[in-house]
Amino acid sequence: MKKIAIGQAGGPTSVINATLVGFVKQTMSKCSLSFIRNGYDGLVHGEFIEGNDTTLQWITQHEKVPGACLGSGRYPLSDEEIEKAVRILREKRIDALVFIGGNGTMEALYKVGVEANRQGYDLQVIGLPKTVDNDLGCTDHAPGFGSAAKYVAQTTRDMSRDLHAMQNFEQVRILETMGRNAGWLAAASGFLKTYEEEGPHFIALPERQMNHEKLLQSVETALYRYGFAIVVVSEGVLWNQGAQVERDVVGGRSVLGGISKEIELYLKQELNIMARSELLGMNQRSYSLAVSSVDQSEAYFVGVTGADWIKEGRSGLMVAIERTKGLAYSIHLKPVALGAVVRAGERVMPDQFIDNLKSYYEWLEPIIGDHVSPYPPLFQMRDVKSS
Amino acid sequence: MKKIAIGQAGGPTSVINATLVGFVKQTMSKCSLSFIRNGYDGLVHGEFIEGNDTTLQWITQHEKVPGACLGSGRYPLSDEEIEKAVRILREKRIDALVFIGGNGTMEALYKVGVEANRQGYDLQVIGLPKTVDNDLGCTDHAPGFGSAAKYVAQTTRDMSRDLHAMQNFEQVRILETMGRNAGWLAAASGFLKTYEEEGPHFIALPERQMNHEKLLQSVETALYRYGFAIVVVSEGVLWNQGAQVERDVVGGRSVLGGISKEIELYLKQELNIMARSELLGMNQRSYSLAVSSVDQSEAYFVGVTGADWIKEGRSGLMVAIERTKGLAYSIHLKPVALGAVVRAGERVMPDQFIDNLKSYYEWLEPIIGDHVSPYPPLFQMRDVKSS
Known part of the structure; x- marks a missing residue:
């Protein structure tokens, strides 16, 4: 049975848990899951949670809950810490590492993959995108952004x-x-x-x-x-x-x-x-009453797709969103190399x-999905007849 | 046909327009309505808008729109200005003056009523409550508060x-x-x-x-x-x-x-x-996605009730909310004297x-009305087994 470790990193969004839940539901019956606490901080310090019935049930209750339920946070990894992270994953016999995050997260994940490779350790790495800033490259947009924009x-x-x-x-x-x-x-x-x-x-x-x-x-x-x-x-x-x-x-x-x-x-x-x-x-990044239903479901399916790719043995990739051509909006989830995401850097507005x-x-x-319909026009000062 | 002037004063809420629309819908076919711009500022400066088909239609579109569509604002009235306000209302042959607002608004309305009385001018005055702070006395709570609390x-x-x-x-x-x-x-x-x-x-x-x-x-x-x-x-x-x-x-x-x-x-x-x-x-005080449905409908019915009281010839009153006794929540709208509201002053938490x-x-x-159901418990640090 394949052993997978998954974590969340960077600033949370109101739908980052939806991605986690999508991944977990697609994986839980077929693989052994463990969860990394507090992002890369937890990875380096070996804070793993066993995916038993209790934790799996607890996590899947978070589909519509803001914040990152595993703990997230910011933690820039030094080269020594990347080596250490790989050693820890190896000791735990992890077959696949998955992180949900933005630019910093993808870069760290890429480096972990390279280091595992250097050590001849066969580790699959898959990145799942999230960012409210929408500054992640190689994807049409990232889950979390639509709700923040709304x-x-x-x-x-x-x-x-x-x-x-x-x-x-x-x-x-x-x-x-x-x-x-x-x-x-x-x-x-x-x-x-x-x-x-x-x-x-x-x-x-x-x-x-x-x-x-x-x-x-x-x-x-x-x-x-x-x-x-x-x-x-x-x-x-x-x-x-x-x-x-x-x-x-x-x-x-x-x-x-x-x-x-x-x-x-x-x-x-x-x-x-x-x-x-x-x-x-x-x-x-956290207000639950402003969540975009489209953002929410895209976040979920990004998680599901990541799980499918792990099963298929793919590695070194981020799940990216691509719009399909045509009049109506629809998306396709496609693989992009983590290296390409790193090289693309912060994506600003074109x-x-x-x-x-x-x-x-x-x-x-x-x-942005469903939103409140337009208001009537504002009254303007020049409309007022003073008398 | 009775001539009514209505205005909004103080900080807006996300449901103050609902009160206005409730009042207008209950009144428009039976009375001649005019609207005062920018609260007491507009009253003193004679900024009135005629309630013709266009304005009435425009106003009734605001039932679910935040902000105060007539213009509101803060404007403390001097004694001279109160006299001036009464003179203006008299010149315009206004039979009834209605203001939607909080403590400051009710005090000014009370003073206008007293001054009209002193001049022997038969002016009805009715106050309709609103405040996000809930610091208005003589009422169980005020429209606007429930949505802000949510x-x-x-x-x-x-x-x-x-x-x-x-x-x-x-x-x-x-x-x-x-x-x-x-x-x-x-x-x-x-x-x-x-x-x-x-x-x-x-x-x-x-x-x-x-x-x-x-x-x-x-x-x-x-x-x-x-x-x-x-x-x-x-x-x-x-x-x-x-x-x-x-x-x-x-x-x-x-x-x-x-x-x-x-x-x-x-x-x-x-x-x-x-x-x-x-x-x-x-x-x-303005976020439309957080509006409490209960607050919204109470705000509306406060307006409707104010209109009924005007028709009945009542005066010197604020529409107050009282909870009816019983297990289920229900309210009754009762009259309280504006003088009593003024004397009660700012209501703090008991x-x-x-x-x-x-x-x-x-x-x-x-x-607060409908709200998101509870989230699962937070994971706690002590649950983590470091290994």
Whole structure:
């Protein structure tokens, strides 16, 4: 009976457990499963959980639960630790190693595979994608992104209505999204925008140089026309041509957050208005009421497919999503070499989407799945007849 | 035909438009309606919108739309402005004035009624309650609160799962809720807590003195037992026995926000851990995916009832919610004098709820309405067999 170890790594998403459950349900009757706690940290420290009846039952209850139920986390592996990881897997006679994660996870998995190979140890490695930032290469999109995008889009539309009503008290709100160096999530904020007067009125993406003049102009125009302005900024946008705005550094990894506050202060000073910045925060990756049903089921089938590939003896691959050609949206899960994913690096938004957000939103629509239907138009100041 | 003017005031909620639509649908065929823009600001400045076919149709489309579609905002009325408001209403031959709002709104409405009376002008005034803070007196609860409480409760449960998975990177998250001087919303964060290990592990309410020792102890205990800790704090909690933490002052009104950051810095220093503070922000009052169906329909019927009372010639009243006695939850809408609401002032959480959160959650359950069923238990560190 094949022995498989599976773990989750990186920031959780609201559907990363769906991938785990898809994998487990497809595997549990045919293989011996063990679960790695807390991502690569647990792998290096030998924290494995036996896949007995109790744990299997417990895990399969998580199909619709956010967070990573095995524990996840960030843990950059040194070369020594990769060697150690391989030794541990070998001692445990693991035949296949599976990790659900993003760029960092795929790179580590690739290296583990190479090291096993070097030692002449026949280890299958399969990567299952997840990321809310959508910055994973070689796949049309990654599970987790659709739900996060839905959260950001709905938040922006709802806050437009809220701020519009408060304009005699507060005029500008700056919403900061996740995304690190990729603007997919920030750009998704405009997906539900139906009317000119609705926010966002300005979106700042990390792919482009911040343009203070254009920011100011867009906000002033919105204030003049609609009485309020919504600005959306990706956490990774560079301010003043300098560095990204950090709120913390943990284990050498920069925790971004604060660019929205810089913009708040700037706009207050330039325009003498009341502005408020908001980090949209961890709800982007965990809020269960915003889960996209399409994202949820794709996440699940990515897990199922990974399990099938293990059974077929495939290795060194990530399960990637490809859109099938045709009018209606449908996907095909295809193998890409882990090495290719590593070489592709962080995937930022392509120019054709940045320059034409409409085409981006057409691409995005099926991934976001069901969403609230459009609201009626906002009342505008110029409609009011003072008497 | 009776002439009615209606407006919305204070911070919007995700169901304040439902109250407006309930009122309008019950009234539109029998009365002449006009709409006041931007709350009391619009009243004093004569910004009225005629209730013609176009506007009536536009307004009734907002039943499930967050924000206040007429415009709302904060605008404290001086005595001169109250006189001016009454003069304007008189000139327009308004028979009845209706405002949807919270404490400040009811007080202004009461004063307008008193001033009209002094002038011998026969003006009906009716107040319709709304507040996410639930700090309005003389009513069991106010529309808007149930949906906000649902947002806070679901967020806390989901973030528990997220943070649990990230504990090798980040150990403490401090969530800051709305509520000003009342802890109803912050306390709601524990409503969906099913297991000891789930957050919140500490809740700070403005009704009680902040206890640093107890905060530290609760966080340390949670870190030791579960590896992570979720702290929830109401924006109005006093820090260091001093003042509330302000992020801004607009028109003399303090905009709260920042106590969670103080706690973050304090815990980082005392415990040498990674902590992150998050303001839950405007989604608490506007996120449409978190609307409680019960809250939504109660908001609607508060509007319908206000319309009936206007028809019956009643005045000087707020529509209050009373629970009917019996096993199943049901409500009765009863009149309370606006003067009594003003005298009652801001309603904070009563001691019996603070001292026994379980009884508070029993009280809260029907208002939150449908919610996601419990998650499976969290895996705990002590369950892991390292090998």
